[in-house]
Amino acid sequence: MAQETLSGWVRKLQAREISSRELTQLYLDRIERLDPQLNSFITVTAEQALAQADAADARLAQGEQTPLLGVPIAQKDIFCTEGVRTSCGSRMLDPFVSPYNATVVERMNAAGAVMLGKTNMDEFAMGSSNETSFYGPVRNPWDTERVPGGSSGGSAAAVGARLVPGATGTDTGGSIRQPAAFCGITGLKPTYGRVSRYGMIAFASSLDQGGPMAATAEDCGRMLNAMAGFDERDSTSVERPAEDFTAGLNQDLKGLRIGLPTEFFGEAGLDERVRGVIDAAIEVLKGRGAEVREVGLPNSHLSVPAYYVVAPAECSSNLARFDGVRYGYRCENPEDLMDLYTRSRGEGFGDEVKRRIMVGTYVLSAGYYDAYYLKAQKVRRIIADDFRRAFADVDVLLAPTTPELPFALGAKADPVSMYLSDIYTIAANLAGLPAMSLPAGEIDGLPVGLQLIGNYFDEARLLGVAHQYQQETDWHTRVPAAFA
Amino acid sequence: MSVDTSEVRRIAHLSRLAMNDDQARDFAGGLSDIFAFVEQLDGAAIEGVEPMAHPLDAEQRLRPDAVTEPDRRDAYQAIAPAVEGGLYLVPRVIE
Numbered sequence: 001m002a003q004e005t006l007s008g009w010v011r012k013l014q015a016r017e018i019s020s021r022e023l024t025q026l027y028l029d030r031i032e033r034l035d036p037q038l039n040s041f042i043t044v045t046a047e048q049a050l051a052q053a054d055a056a057d058a059r060l061a062q063g064e065q066t067p068l069l070g071v072p073i074a075q076k077d078i079f080c081t082e083g084v085r086t087s088c089g090s091r092m093l094d095p096f097v098s099p100y101n102a103t104v105v106e107r108m109n110a111a112g113a114v115m116l117g118k119t120n121m122d123e124f125a126m127g128s129s130n131e132t133s134f135y136g137p138v139r140n141p142w143d144t145e146r147v148p149g150g151s152s153g154g155s156a157a158a159v160g161a162r163l164v165p166g167a168t169g170t171d172t173g174g175s176i177r178q179p180a181a182f183c184g185i186t187g188l189k190p191t192y193g194r195v196s197r198y199g200m201i202a203f204a205s206s207l208d209q210g211g212p213m214a215a216t217a218e219d220c221g222r223m224l225n226a227m228a229g230f231d232e233r234d235s236t237s238v239e240r241p242a243e244d245f246t247a248g249l250n251q252d253l254k255g256l257r258i259g260l261p262t263e264f265f266g267e268a269g270l271d272e273r274v275r276g277v278i279d280a281a282i283e284v285l286k287g288r289g290a291e292v293r294e295v296g297l298p299n300s301h302l303s304v305p306a307y308y309v310v311a312p313a314e315c316s317s318n319l320a321r322f323d324g325v326r327y328g329y330r331c332e333n334p335e336d337l338m339d340l341y342t343r344s345r346g347e348g349f350g351d352e353v354k355r356r357i358m359v360g361t362y363v364l365s366a367g368y369y370d371a372y373y374l375k376a377q378k379v380r381r382i383i384a385d386d387f388r389r390a391f392a393d394v395d396v397l398l399a400p401t402t403p404e405l406p407f408a409l410g411a412k413a414d415p416v417s418m419y420l421s422d423i424y425t426i427a428a429n430l431a432g433l434p435a436m437s438l439p440a441g442e443i444d445g446l447p448v449g450l451q452l453i454g455n456y457f458d459e460a461r462l463l464g465v466a467h468q469y470q471q472e473t474d475w476h477t478r479v480p481a482a483f484a
Numbered sequence: 485m486s487v488d489t490s491e492v493r494r495i496a497h498l499s500r501l502a503m504n505d506d507q508a509r510d511f512a513g514g515l516s517d518i519f520a521f522v523e524q525l526d527g528a529a530i531e532g533v534e535p536m537a538h539p540l541d542a543e544q545r546l547r548p549d550a551v552t553e554p555d556r557r558d559a560y561q562a563i564a565p566a567v568e569g570g571l572y573l574v575p576r577v578i579e
Contacts, residue, residue: 099559192539206538235545236538305524316499323500325572330565336575339502346502354501355511358492359518361499372522377535379528384536415514416521432539456540 102199174425181449316360
């Protein structure tokens, strides 16, 4: 039962083989029974979910066929949901019940999705292990002593354990792809500007992008169809006509030019076993007619350092809004206004968030702007230019999603070693390119992710390549034994 | 670059984060490591490169200067820590 995909459920719902209420109850029961092992949900909205399911059943009875009608999903707790706590994994927003819906939530509601709840995440999406959440760490369903990745770790673990067939994530430096890889699921970060950021709590506004996480590429395409689209309430939303992201699924791979960035294979730190999995995946794609060649991204080694200037700078500015005055956490008995600000923020934010706010404040402070921020913005351009040159010769880029297997809880205590777990994902965010991770193998019972990076607005092609791979392999169908 | 406890406290103040000496000491090592790590950017070949603020180099979109949002003051104030008579309350600023 839990094996069925989101797309499979949509078909069964439309064929009236199961009602949305039955399906919703089935997943709510799984969450109640199994989530105590994972901590993947911060809030479960059972009552509202069943009401949404009944409404969906009524619409299904009328013969309606909206893309996600009646299918259960979960929202990362970074998306504002009207009347439901939206914590962003932080004590700062623990008391925050959003007065409005994010555009993504509005669009998925309109498509008929049933929201089961809000998933756990690193605080304000700052982390690669889901250990920075105010609500405690999420555990990896493949080995509960290991991390699920982050920051969308709750969504990844919930989908990996089949507590929900699909969930939303956000990806600022790898926060969809890295947890997708660690939990054995498929996740897509669209081109910057595809998915509205309205109501998606801001971390680094020039990098943040929402996207789908599910078992298969087909599921992700179906979800993205509901999530994406121009939104005048997001000033960086891209004005393009609506597109069917499932249109390329059945495109064969004959003549597809795949580039392997040498820098993503040669660097020290890539686990040889992960490399073996990626090499095997390349053979599968070659077998379906793809041509493979090496390409260079000579500035990619500067991605992580550039990111750790740009992202903290934007975060320090975005998180200035949390002041203890208008909403969210407020300290007890403030002596004066400065005490109100500093203690509300000092008590409301966790250590990693404070660290990034301080890095950002420092690099933007008088006298340092040119040395850090301006330099990083220039490096960002040469990284993006590397991709432009590569895409002149190839259609997609292929690489590992992460250099290593899911690590143990507590294993990366110092910040820089944690930051380096996103070494292969960050460049796509800096350039604004679409990129995805899909399951491509297992080592010692732990999943390994394959990353595909596409040219701007080429999501349909990426999903098509992934779907073709998933026709030939069964990694995406595997569920950890304890959750089967 | 390495930062000491007093520098951490100065940055914390600019960031409006309450922080005592013990906490500042705990942050100093991690922050020093991060600043040392981003120094790798010093070797980048960026002479004459235009800084990139937006991945698609998009222009800021403008809209007609018309009212589009409804007044939702009550809904927004309902979630505030302290309000009175339609105003947000903070400690006294002017004696």
